[in-house]
Amino acid sequence: MIIGIPKEIKEEENRVAITPAGVSAFISHGHQVLVEKGAGLGSGIVDRPYEAAGATVIESSSEVWQQANLLMKVKEPLPEEIHLMRSDLILFAYLHLAANESLTRALTKKKVTSIAYETIQLEDNSLPLLTPMSEIAGRLSLQVGAWCLQAENGGRGVLLGGASGVRPGKVVILGAGISGSTACQVAAGMGAHVNVLDVNPSKLRYIHDITGGRITTLMSNRANVEEEVVDADLVVGSVLIPGAKTPKLLSRSIIKLMKPGTAFVDISIDQGGCAETSHPTTHSHPIYIDEGVVHYCVTNMPAAVPNTSTYALTNATLSYGLEIADLGVMKSMHENPALARGLNTYQGKVTHAGVSTALGIGLTTVEEVIGG
Numbered sequence: 001m002i003i004g005i006p007k008e009i010k011e012e013e014n015r016v017a018i019t020p021a022g023v024s025a026f027i028s029h030g031h032q033v034l035v036e037k038g039a040g041l042g043s044g045i046v047d048r049p050y051e052a053a054g055a056t057v058i059e060s061s062s063e064v065w066q067q068a069n070l071l072m073k074v075k076e077p078l079p080e081e082i083h084l085m086r087s088d089l090i091l092f093a094y095l096h097l098a099a100n101e102s103l104t105r106a107l108t109k110k111k112v113t114s115i116a117y118e119t120i121q122l123e124d125n126s127l128p129l130l131t132p133m134s135e136i137a138g139r140l141s142l143q144v145g146a147w148c149l150q151a152e153n154g155g156r157g158v159l160l161g162g163a164s165g166v167r168p169g170k171v172v173i174l175g176a177g178i179s180g181s182t183a184c185q186v187a188a189g190m191g192a193h194v195n196v197l198d199v200n201p202s203k204l205r206y207i208h209d210i211t212g213g214r215i216t217t218l219m220s221n222r223a224n225v226e227e228e229v230v231d232a233d234l235v236v237g238s239v240l241i242p243g244a245k246t247p248k249l250l251s252r253s254i255i256k257l258m259k260p261g262t263a264f265v266d267i268s269i270d271q272g273g274c275a276e277t278s279h280p281t282t283h284s285h286p287i288y289i290d291e292g293v294v295h296y297c298v299t300n301m302p303a304a305v306p307n308t309s310t311y312a313l314t315n316a317t318l319s320y321g322l323e324i325a326d327l328g329v330m331k332s333m334h335e336n337p338a339l340a341r342g343l344n345t346y347q348g349k350v351t352h353a354g355v356s357t358a359l360g361i362g363l364t365t366v367e368e369v370i371g372g
């Protein structure tokens with residue numbers, strides 16, 4: 001197959017869908033790879049290593065789109081890319097179609113085969129192409145939270161690790177999933193005092209076990225949440241209920257009770273956020289102060305570290321990309337049910353139940369499509 005890698009054109013998106021190592025893998029499987037000139041620059045990867053790995057670097061984005069059989073992207077195509085779609089194109093990217101009716105209609109009209117990173121799902125219900133980004137957001141939350149706490153940003157002026165003879169800062173983490181547990185490890189590594197809350201006892205047990213009890217784990221309920229956050233220096237929101245809006249664990253009245261200058265990093269903002277006071281921000285204006293609390297609510301945190309994010313993302317996407325390229329769409333879906341769950345549109349039909357329900361467009365099941 002010919003694999004096409006265009007440069008991302010969405011604002012603030014500096015990741016790229018393949019690394020030079022990924023190019024080598026496709027080439028060694030007998031495929032051809034076309035990379036748009038400068039596609040990796042935002043992630044600190046120049047054209048030469050792509051060429052050294054066997055890719056052909058092409059000046060024009062539209063040529064990459066036109067020649068590719070399998071087009072791998074990071075983010076969804078933008079309106080200006082719609083005219084480049086065609087019925088024999090396989091598109092593999094983060095698509096988030098349930099929230100994007102116009103793109104869904106364009107993909108079905110153009111009969112594109114689209115496979116969404118975020119709906120590839122393993123038997124245990126985990127989402128392997130979302131996990132690396134949660135891990136990165138969790139790690140970043142401490143870095144940005146520590147920055148929010150600095151006096152010049154309106155923070156309390158507390159250093160999380162404290163100093164000799166001075167107490168460390170208190171970090172409270174709401175949600176002990178992928179992002180919450182990585183945030184816990186970084187917070188503990190910085191020398192902070194860390195308390196984490198979740199509704200799932202097995203998540204709390206995991207944290208307790210891996211940190212040897214150094215982190216306090218607490219059941220998440222209204223009383224515990226309130227008691228913890230009013231005494232915190234940094235609160236991290238990393239709660240998720242799959243398929244639902246994030247619960248508002250922090251009402252405005254609780255936020256009001258928090259100490260002035262407390263930092264609050266709401267990772268879960270991309271699903272609505274876990275505080276009544278949260279609203280989305282961008283990397284160019286990441287923070288605002290409400291009720292005296294410094295809020296950081298950036299919806300695409302991994303974009304702040306595109307180099308790391310690109311490697312983490314492509315580590316996860318490559319094996320699926322190779323499967324599609326080696327076996328073709330039908331056979332790869334037959335052989336790998338996780339990949340089949342990623343199919344969102346095929347030959348003008350919507351093939352993902354979540355997208356169909358969200359947009360009120362009729363569903364053709366993947367089983368009907370692949371005949372199994």
Ligand SMILES: NC(=O)c1ccc[n+]([C@@H]2O[C@H](COP(=O)([O-])OP(=O)(O)OC[C@H]3O[C@@H](n4cnc5c(N)ncnc54)[C@H](O)[C@@H]3O)[C@@H](O)[C@H]2O)c1
Pocket residue numbers: 131133134135137174175176177178179180197198199200203220238239240241246247249266267268269270271298299300301302
């Ligand atoms: N802002 C960003 O750039 C960015 C990046 C990656 C992920 N995210 C978002 O971060 C959120 C967390 O992602 P994740 O992969 O860590 O999810 P996850 O499913 O691994 O973890 C979520 C945790 O929340 C817990 N939870 C549910 N209800 C709770 C409650 N009432 N109180 C306390 N805990 C509760 C769950 O038990 C689970 O352990 C998601 O909304 C995800 O979309 C945002």
